[in-house]
Amino acid sequence: MTTKKKTTLRKPAVAKNSKESSYAKAGVDVALGNQVKSGIGAIVRPTHGAEVLGGIGGFGGLFRPDFKKRGIKDPVLVSSVDGVGTKLKIAFATDRHDTIGEDLVNHCINDIAVTGATPLFFLDYIAAAKLDPRVLKQIITGLSRACKAAGCALIGGETAQMPGLYGEGEYDLAGSITGIVDRKNLLDGSRVKVGDALVGLPANGLHTNGYSLARKVLFDLLDLKLTDRPAGLGTTLGAELLKVHRNYLPAFETLHAMKGKPLHAAAHITGGGLIDNLPRILPKGCDALINPLSWKVPAIYGIIGRGGKVDPLEMYQVFNMGIGMVLVVPGKEGISIAKKLGGRIIGEVTKGSGVVRFSPEPGK
Amino acid sequence: MTTKKKTTLRKPAVAKNSKESSYAKAGVDVALGNQVKSGIGAIVRPTHGAEVLGGIGGFGGLFRPDFKKRGIKDPVLVSSVDGVGTKLKIAFATDRHDTIGEDLVNHCINDIAVTGATPLFFLDYIAAAKLDPRVLKQIITGLSRACKAAGCALIGGETAQMPGLYGEGEYDLAGSITGIVDRKNLLDGSRVKVGDALVGLPANGLHTNGYSLARKVLFDLLDLKLTDRPAGLGTTLGAELLKVHRNYLPAFETLHAMKGKPLHAAAHITGGGLIDNLPRILPKGCDALINPLSWKVPAIYGIIGRGGKVDPLEMYQVFNMGIGMVLVVPGKEGISIAKKLGGRIIGEVTKGSGVVRFSPEPGK
Secondary structure, rough: OOOOOOOOOOOOOHHHOOOHHHHOOOOOOOHHHHHHOOOHHHHHHHHOOOOOEEOOOOOOOEOOOHHHHOOOEEEEEEEEEEEEOOOHHHHHHOOOOOOHHHHHHHHHHHHHOOOEEEEEEEEEEEEEEEEEEEEEHHHHHHHHHHHOOOOOOOEEEEEEOOOOOOOOOEEEEEEEEEEEEEHOOOOOOOOOOOEEEEEEEEEOOOOOOOHHHHHHHHHHHHHOOOOOOOOOOOHHHHHHHHOOOOOOOOOOOHHOOOOOOOEEEEEOOOHHHHHHHHHHHOOOOEEEEEHHHHHOOHHHHHHHHHHHOOOOOOOHHHOOOOOOEEEEOOHHHHHHHHHHOOOEEEEEEEEEEOOOEEEEOOOO | OOOOOOOOOOOOOHHHHOOHHHHOOOOOOOHHHHHHOOHHHHHHHHHHHOEOOOOOOOOOEEOOOOHHHHOOOOEEEEEEEEOOHHHHHHHHHHHOOOOHHHHHHHHHHHHOOOOEEEEEEEEEEEOOOOOHHHHHHHHHHHHHHHHHOOEEOOOOOEEEEOOOOOOOOOEEEEEEEEEEEEEOOOOOOOOOOOOEEEEEEEEOOOOOOOHHHHHHHHHHHHHOOOOOHHHHHHHHHHHOOOOOOOOOHHHHHHHOOOOOOOOOOEOOOOOOHHHHHHHHHHHEEEHHHHHEOOOOOHHHHHHHHHHOOOOOEEEEEHHHOOOEEEEEEEEHHHHHHHHHHOOEEEEEEOOOOOEEEEEOOOOO
């Protein structure tokens, strides 16, 4: 370019006079977006270790995995994407937005942990009609808190203003995680054997599944309020329903450090419950036989099941019923591993056809 | 477990009688979800090369990068997440859902290509009040088409049913990409110098930015219809607004294969336009000086700008204005590279303070 007649030196033009801008009038406030984003760096930076390259605001997040330090010879990347479902509606109603960030990160960590992977980095997607800086800060604070706790770097995110797609004060939240596992330690279900014990680890509330049914029963059918304290619950419904999805990574780290590598497989009990998630790790010719009396089902499920007259078996396909993670370990090591990890034996692997059986059958 | 009184052998219970289930009545149809997911494997499998391990339906997608074959010695992972904004509203209105999948993938590919990275894998997030199998199939077909074209594996996704959060017939679509670059080839802006040429590559329509303003002007202020053919446009508004976000990866591959590695940096012109995106790659002490007369701004922007009386400078912060990618290359190689890639020189790097200047100023 050779013409240099008149030049304009300026910071981003729209950000200066956002109220007058056409884009702001169309519902997208670039200045607000920039304001919102300006505080993010300080919140996410504590999640960045030496493997994160570059700063905030690049087009892509950069991560240089230190294979040597991680002791990984044949790296396999494991990635998963998820949202938090209509648990969001509880966050909206209670105006508390930090815990769902933790829910999302922990959900994703667990999804890759069951393959044997350790998290490397996380990216979030937040979409709303209009960004509220206060809410966004809470969400990202929660995401960062969970990432930091798990040694996972929060290296990127997208905050989208989409007028007309989301209701006022509402938003959606999703995220993706990428982790790493040495190929020889990959858990693919091939080590699962008849006679293996199923160790259930306790969940912390509903985690992030079944909220549409829970909300319908609790708030529409039973006409309860978030501040109510139904008998047996020991807390308010709001507090119960916002309990944070548990991060099971520490349990996996304990198992990986044990001699003889006792972990044969693991299933994260999310949407679909025990009934749909256990078959994902069962080899052909094996069933999972579950004794539903082997653990105490938390009170919230009694309230929902009775209140909604939900088929008892369906409860085990919608909710985690108190078991958030199932570990498959050698039968003879089951009791000691359950004790070590604060879980209990909830069943065993039997000959079968790749399905879940209950004995006794729930509700019978 | 020792009790074996009564056992129940069954496939997922809810999936059988979905109309009666409590979850279906609460707005989440597990059977529909399973039906929708069952066809996905056949659509995404063609994107899977030898580096993808495992099948469909695992908790996490598995990818074993072949560093040797890729010629990468010091791997840096580059990841990005994005959505398609309210371009979705055009997809809803035209009932065409395959192209937005391509938009999303190509947007993400470009976001990591500007760091020098090649895509490895992609994961999608689709959220709706109720899943429509026909629509979902179209979306995933588009995602797969774009992934296949770019040698990117579609290794996972989440389809979320969120009754009460999305309007009828509406959905949101987001996705994340992870790519790889050898550390020595990482483009971090440090090679940008005063005197470098800015080569602009043509965009294909609005790509995925500025749709809230475009829709407001075109449909609210000008009262146009998707089937209208405004003078100069050469096509219908619907076709213009659904033009697929261009994938610039082939241009990057050409540049990476050239002797002397002429590519100093690149900026993907997305939300924020030239004004906000070029500063992301400018080192301290440099400006980007743009001659807005050096390329022909497509007709759609004249229609939007005049129709909405949008400040001419704001147009360059909301829309790509016909330039979807800016490459920073040595000044003396600018013309030949522009010619080779079908682009043109739109400006140069000058001394300055990290901002974009226009000469002449748009609209003056």
